[in-house]
Amino acid sequence: MEHVISGKAFVLGDDIDTDQIIPAQYLAYNPNDPAERKYFGMYAMAGVPPAQSGLPQGHQRFVPEGQFKTQYTIVVAGRNFGCGSSREHAPLAMAEAGSKVVVAEFYARIFFRNCVNGGYLLPCECAHRLIDHIKTGDVCRVDLDAGELLDQTTGERFPLKPLGDVKPIIEAGGIFEYARRAGMLGGSRR
Amino acid sequence: MAKPMTMTEKIIAAHAGRASVAPGDNVWVDVDILMTHDVCGPGTIGIFKEQFGPDAKVWDRDRVVIIPDHYIFTADEKCHRNVQILRDFVKEQGIKYYYDPDFIRGSGMPNPYKDPTRTSYKGVCHKALPEEGHVRPGEILLGTDSHTCTAGAFGQFATGVGNTDAAFTMGTGKTWLKVPPTMKFVFHGQIPPYLTAKDLILAVIGEITVSGATYKTMYFTGDGVASLTLEDRMTLTNMAIEAGGKNGVCDVDEKTLAYVRHRSHIPHWTVYEDDPGCQYVFEYHWDLQLLEPLVAKPYSPDNTDTAHNCRQVKLDRAYVGSCTGGKITDMIFVANLLEGKRVKIPTYIVPGSTEVHADMKRLNLHGQPKAAEEKSVEQVLEEAGCLVGASSCAACLGGPSDTFGRLNEPITCISTTNRNFPGRMGHREAGVYLASPLTVAASALTGYVTDPREFVTEPIGTGAAGAA
Numbered sequence: 144m145e146h147v148i149s150g151k152a153f154v155l156g157d158d159i160d161t162d163q164i165i166p167a168q169y170l171a172y173n174p175n176d177p178a179e180r181k182y183f184g185m186y187a188m189a190g191v192p193p194a195q196s197g198l199p200q201g202h203q204r205f206v207p208e209g210q211f212k213t214q215y216t217i218v219v220a221g222r223n224f225g226c227g228s229s230r231e232h233a234p235l236a237m238a239e240a241g242s243k244v245v246v247a248e249f250y251a252r253i254f255f256r257n258c259v260n261g262g263y264l265l266p267c268e269c270a271h272r273l274i275d276h277i278k279t280g281d282v283c284r285v286d287l288d289a290g291e292l293l294d295q296t297t298g299e300r301f302p303l304k305p306l307g308d309v310k311p312i313i314e315a316g317g318i319f320e321y322a323r324r325a326g327m328l329g330g331s332r333r
Numbered sequence: 334m335a336k337p338m339t340m341t342e343k344i345i346a347a348h349a350g351r352a353s354v355a356p357g358d359n360v361w362v363d364v365d366i367l368m369t370h371d372v373c374g375p376g377t378i379g380i381f382k383e384q385f386g387p388d389a390k391v392w393d394r395d396r397v398v399i400i401p402d403h404y405i406f407t408a409d410e411k412c413h414r415n416v417q418i419l420r421d422f423v424k425e426q427g428i429k430y431y432y433d434p435d436f437i438r439g440s441g442m443p444n445p446y447k448d449p450t451r452t453s454y455k456g457v458c459h460k461a462l463p464e465e466g467h468v469r470p471g472e473i474l475l476g477t478d479s480h481t482c483t484a485g486a487f488g489q490f491a492t493g494v495g496n497t498d499a500a501f502t503m504g505t506g507k508t509w510l511k512v513p514p515t516m517k518f519v520f521h522g523q524i525p526p527y528l529t530a531k532d533l534i535l536a537v538i539g540e541i542t543v544s545g546a547t548y549k550t551m552y553f554t555g556d557g558v559a560s561l562t563l564e565d566r567m568t569l570t571n572m573a574i575e576a577g578g579k580n581g582v583c584d585v586d587e588k589t590l591a592y593v594r595h596r597s598h599i600p601h602w603t604v605y606e607d608d609p610g611c612q613y614v615f616e617y618h619w620d621l622q623l624l625e626p627l628v629a630k631p632y633s634p635d636n637t638d639t640a641h642n643c644r645q646v647k648l649d650r651a652y653v654g655s656c657t658g659g660k661i662t663d664m665i666f667v668a669n670l671l672e673g674k675r676v677k678i679p680t681y682i683v684p685g686s687t688e689v690h691a692d693m694k695r696l697n698l699h700g701q702p703k704a705a706e707e708k709s710v711e712q713v714l715e716e717a718g719c720l721v722g723a724s725s726c727a728a729c730l731g732g733p734s735d736t737f738g739r740l741n742e743p744i745t746c747i748s749t750t751n752r753n754f755p756g757r758m759g760h761r762e763a764g765v766y767l768a769s770p771l772t773v774a775a776s777a778l779t780g781y782v783t784d785p786r787e788f789v790t791e792p793i794g795t796g797a798a799g800a801a
Contacts, residue, residue, distance in 0.1 A: 158543055158633060160754040167731045170372045171404060171411040173418070174496070175379025179411075190756040223544035226577060227752055228730070229479040231376065231495030251577055252548050253479060257495035308359055308511070318501055318509075319384045328505070 144314055146287040148243045148265070150216025152294075153205055154198040154279045155191065159220055160227030161254060163190035165236040167228075174235055183232055184211045184239035197279040206240050213240040217283050220247040221274050225254025234263035244285050246273060246292055246303070259309045262317030267292070268304040276301070337608035339515040340582055341550040344490045344605055348473050356514035356612075364396075365472035367502045370458050371401040373477035373495075375418040380500035391426050392506035398430040398467050399423060400458035403726045405434050407733040408442040432461060442735065445723035449687035449694070456686040456724030459483040459571065459656035464688050466596040470585045471603035475502055480656050480751065482578065485570040486563065487593060488585035488604060493574065513579045515550040515607075516541075516615035520557025522622050526792040527785050529666060530565035531658065531749065531769035533557070534572040535627040536619060539637030547577035549614065552607065554584055557621045563588050564662040564799040571657050572751050575634040588800065595801045626772050626784050628747070631764035632755050640772045643782035649744035651676065651777035652758070653770060654683030654722075655729035658749020661692040661710075661799040663770040665700050668710045669793045670774035670785065671717035672698060677780035680719040681738035683727040690724050692798060700796030719777075731759040740765075747776045 169186045172179040188196065188205035197203025206213045218237060224247035225233060234257050237245065244265040245258075258266040267285060269292060277283065281296035285303070292301045306313055315321035322328045336353055338346065346354045348362035369377050382389065391397045399419055404412035416437055423431040432455040437443045446452040455461035459480050462468050470488035474481060477499045484491035494508070502508050518537055524530075537551070551573045558566060566583045573581030583589075585604045593602065626640040653659065653667050664684070684690035693711040697703035714721055720738075728738035729750040740746055740759035746766070748758065753765035768776070771785035778788065 158754070160752070160757075162730070162752070162754055162757050166756055168733050171409055171415065171733065173379070173411070173415065174376045175383075190761060192755045192761055223547065223577065226543060227479065227574075227754060227757075229477060229481075229493035229495055230373065231477075231497060249544070249547065251544070252579055253493055253495065256498065260501070261495060261497035318497060322501070322505075327507075 144316065145243065147284065148216060149284040150282070151214055152217045152219045152277050152279060152281050152283045153215035154274050154277055155218065155220040156195050156198060156274060157221035158223045158226055159191065161225055161230050161233035162227055164188060164225065164233040165230065166190040170230060170232055174232060180239060181211050183236035184241070187213065187236040187240040198274055199278055203279055213242060216241065216243050217285060218242050218245040219273050219277050220245060221272065222248045224250050226251035229253045231257045231261055234258045234261060238263040246285065248272065259312050260318035265313065269301050270304065271301045273301060337611035339550065339552065339607045339611045340488065340605045341490055341515055341580060342512060344471055344473065345510060345512055347603070354512045356512050358512045359509060360512065361507050361509050362473055364475050364502050364506055364508055366396050366398055366467050366474045367499060368398045368400060368458055368462060368474065368476035368481065369499055370403055370478060371412070371415045371419060372403040373499065374399060375415045376496040377477055377499040377503065378418060378422050380496055381503045384500060385504040389504060391503050394427045395429045397428055397503060398462065399428060400432050400455055400461050401434055402457050404732055405437070405725045406443060406445060406723055406737055407735050409733045410440060412733060413437055413440065430465065430467065446687065449690035449724070452687055454687055456684065457656045457659065457726055460660060460685040460689065463487060463592065463596065464686060466598040469593055469597050469599065469602035470589065471605050475499065475508060479574045480571055482573045482581050483567050483571040483656055485573065485580050485582040486566040487589055488582060490580055492580045513548055513550045514614040515552050516546055517552045517554065517613040519555040519616070519618045521555050521618060521620050522557050523560045524557060524621055527626055527771060527789045528621065528624060529769040529771060530561055530568035532624060532627050534569050535629055535637050535767065536624055538572065538576045538635045539627065540617060541576055542635045543575060543633055544577045546573065548579055551576065551578040551581040553581065558583055559586060562662055562795060562800060563592055564660040567660065568657055575751055591801045626769060626786065628772060628782060629753055629767040631753055631766070634752060634767060640768065640782055640784040643766070644784070646766065646782040647745065648678055648747050648776055648780055648782065650678055650746040651680040651773050652728060652738055652746055652748040652750065653773055654685065654727055655750040656685060657751040658770055659683055659685030659689060661689045661696070662795045663749060664689065664693050664710050665698060665795045665798055666770040666793055667774040668713040669698050670771060670788050671719070671778065672713050674717055674778055676718045676777040678777060680777045681728070682714055682719045682721045683738065684724040687724050696798055699794050700798030728758050731757060747773050747782060749773050
């Protein structure tokens, strides 16, 4: 797991549900088929209403039209990120587009669990209302060892909450590798 | 003396092999039933094979239940392919409980079942699970769908998980859980004829917001909940996820036991109840006589208001369906309001399961087997001008663009479903009002959001419909 992640931030509001992160019509793609999996990247955040996409100004695409990758490594959001449907396609889509970390005030539990157990994205929490400070396109650095997010564009620093109980699973890269290390599954991945 | 525990804590402790657990504990538990469907099944199966090997076997072929329900009535070839992935896996693994959409054969839009009693297909998994005997008090049910929490109405721990979690359980029969603290919601009095459980859960979500129960158990109790049919209790627990809840539970009573005795494949189960003196992190009380019919306005289930206050809102469409509002009791409520009248706006009806659809053909407006000269629930709905589709998740979650009832334009719809975040039912700018089946029916008759008290004059009996 990377402990320091730098890149441009994409800013979203509160209660971004998984239907906005990856709309239902794209769930017909099979994530296990590499030729189909990349489409989750193409349609990541396709359901966010334009005015709320890329705050504060809005009307910014997370992934450029017709492309598979985003320029935004870091997603910054408000409260209750990833609520709604349990679809694991949501963190998968963000990771497939190229994002590595999301920093929200707090998460809906299934999305958080999917990030951790599937090892897609680092789900960090920050008690500050980052979306009032960070603008889409700001260059940011998330440093897990220092426990902070630095907005390099503005110079502002924000403390991150510790990863807590799930840190060993995140460090292992997901629930399967964690369970193997704990001797639960026996043997290495085939 | 042992520390008092809640129902959820007791169920988790029993499945973790412990005498007790407390909120915040992380424990490994044995899972009783794992359910998946056509949208998350292929991904789950892929991770299962990647992690356990191409020849791996599921931990228990009688405890993995597969129910295709999401993208069934579509011409999208990828969706048909996904059903075929489920079929191949079921065959390879010898999975016992699989409910095949047997009418999907060639390409193009499949012709639905002609007779809902003569198909292996069930429809919406959360309705199918109890109907087919996979839900019992005291058990742990995981499903790759956020509305898996519905089954908590039967006094079990049921929650939604992602593909990776499901694949892990598929191979091991286990999962890890953080023990949730419990919030208690008490409803006093008998349910009045103009309310359904949908109004109760909208009142809860309006009070605590869409994140008010995050990581927590929602326990619904009181004589008001006892007065609800089992189907209406399922509406309460179904929308626990809309408040961020990890699970929702109701007390087990004779209604629950009668249903489970009649349906369960396994003849024994354990009934747990909250100990006197157990800890709740929140407690809130409602008097059902004071509660009014509610709606959740666009674009959030916690954006609640009374139906009466929204009476100026002009509607383009009404929708009745889904795991939340597509049960036989919901259909009877709607049919009673529409009887002998005509809807003013296009009104789409989607049975929650093939059993619901069969009951719509079999039962009269009182939920009793219809006499030869009586009209069925379905007949009443059709004569009122409703469009009745085949059982499926359908437009509740939008789905492929050719899905029955999908909002393909930025129109305004009133719906018995569960979510109204942007784009949930299709178009990103469509506005969805969530409401009870009574409020949706009343609104379909006027073309505006309408308080059902304008139409409901006496209690609507649903008889034994959906009861056992």
